[in-house]
Amino acid sequence: MRLETEKYDNRIREIKRDLHRHPEISFREYRTTRVIKQELESLGIELLDLKLDTGAVALLRGKKQGPLIALRADIDALQLKEETGAPDASENPGVMHGCGHDLHTASLLGAAMILSDMREELCANVLFIFQPAEEITAGAQLMLNHGLFEKYKPDMLFGIHNVPELPVGTAGVKLGALMSAKNNFSIKITGVGGHGALPHTTRDPIVCAASVINSVQSIVSRNVDPRDPAVLSVCSIHAGTQDNLIVDELTMTGSIRALSDGVMQTAIERLNDIVRSTAKAYGCGAEVMFNGGPPALVNDESMYRIAKTAAEKVLGPDGVMDIRPSMGSEDFAVFMKHVSGFFYFLGSGSRTRENYPWHSGRFQPDEDYLAIAAQLYAQSVLCSMQKPLSL
CATH class of the missing domain: 3.40.630.10 (Zn peptidases)
Incomplete structure (x- = not known):
């Protein structure tokens, strides 16, 4: 044949x-x-x-x-x-x-x-x-x-x-x-915008987002058993139009990937916790949405x-x-x-x-x-x- x-x-x-x-x-x-x-x-x-x-x-x-x-x-x-x-x-x-x-x-x-x-x-x-x-x-x-x-x-x-x-x-x-299984996420952080020269009158969602991005890196390294593969990636950030304007709102997207359901659930829960607590610390609001993906x-x-x-x-x-x-x-x-x-x-x-x-x-x-x-x-x-x- x-x-x-x-x-x-x-x-x-x-x-x-x-x-x-x-x-x-x-x-x-x-x-x-x-x-x-x-x-x-x-x-x-x-x-x-x-x-x-x-x-x-x-x-x-x-x-x-x-x-x-x-x-x-x-x-x-x-x-x-x-x-x-x-x-x-x-x-x-x-x-x-x-x-x-x-x-x-x-x-x-x-x-x-x-x-x-x-x-x-x-x-x-x-x-x-x-x-x-x-x-x-x-x-x-x-x-x-x-x-x-x-x-x-x-x-x-x-x-x-x-x-x-x-x-x-x-x-x-x-x-x-x-x-791996995949779960896509979208995060919306809401603050109070204003002039870049007067940051004390604002609640800057970009600064808040920077802290979120750094903090979520700990999920895989500190909350997941190192013998269980997992990846969490923030892949896009959307905010700002001018160099002297602090914006009211920021969105970012990314994905979580894991080979087991338990690891996926842990990562989802920790992402929610970190985003919401970090936003509160910076005086911002936050919303986390999951769009699902293949198992x-x-x-x-x-x-x-x-x-x-x-x-x-x-x-x-x-x-x-x-x-x-x-x-x-x-x-x-x-x-x-x-x-x-x-x-x-x-x-x-x-x-x-x-x-x-x-x-x-x-x-x-x-x-x-x-x-x-x-x-x-x-x-x-x-x-x-x-x-x-x-x-």
Whole structure:
């Protein structure tokens, strides 16, 4: 079946390059959705209508009875200026596939090509999920709200994310927590504004905010067990218009990330306490709002065994390694609240040039990733059947 992957390799690369030239941000992936649907229809795979503007779901029916196995890829891009200078660089100014979702989409279409060629041998049905809006961690829940798992609820679900820090041809397969839960927050501090030359007549929210920012750094270092990973970041501050005006109000935003519910709850409580007590000390008012986010992504034991076997069949035992968890977040975890799932980290780093991280304008993963990811998606299906097959 590696020959079958080679048969489709050029087409998978063409799709990736086309998608990379035409990136679209979350919930605006209209052209991307058309490309996906056209490819699936050309393979004779049934499209399912969830009444969504973007994203796609399709069902491949195997010849023989067996489990329903879902494969998922995300399809959206970032608001980011591309600086790679690559021949297939973005033609949409200020928008870039800087996290590799073009790779994910093209490789899942590659898996659809492989598996559609094998449908007479499949003792399973395969649900292909092309999810919009992962970058804002909103697409998974929207698809569920539109009935994704009501008519076709998978027995198992697999997803893959490229990792430029891992060389192409390797995979990270982890049991347990792989990616963190996330909770976004917004803080509003209200004071009394006035002239910058008369600070004694004001209650300055900027000075108060500076103290808040310093104080909340103690949450992870002093309130969380150092053996439990957590991150609290203040990422934006909005206040002020002139150099001689003390403002009435300031807002700042950020996020808390943790691998366990207990740590997340501790961080939320301490953030609330610190913001409110600090604001009171400075004579200001404060409001803290939490916007929620995806839960921690946790690979379970039964799925781990299947995934590791699949990865070793594709890459060999030496190409598969246990890895440390990431403090990034993924709304694939939202799907995993409803079905058993597994999420792979698959190497996309070049062995011959410098590799830049996700969300960099110079992010440029190795295209050899594509065929490997397509094989890994397909092999995950084959290893999940009651009578497993190999590519």
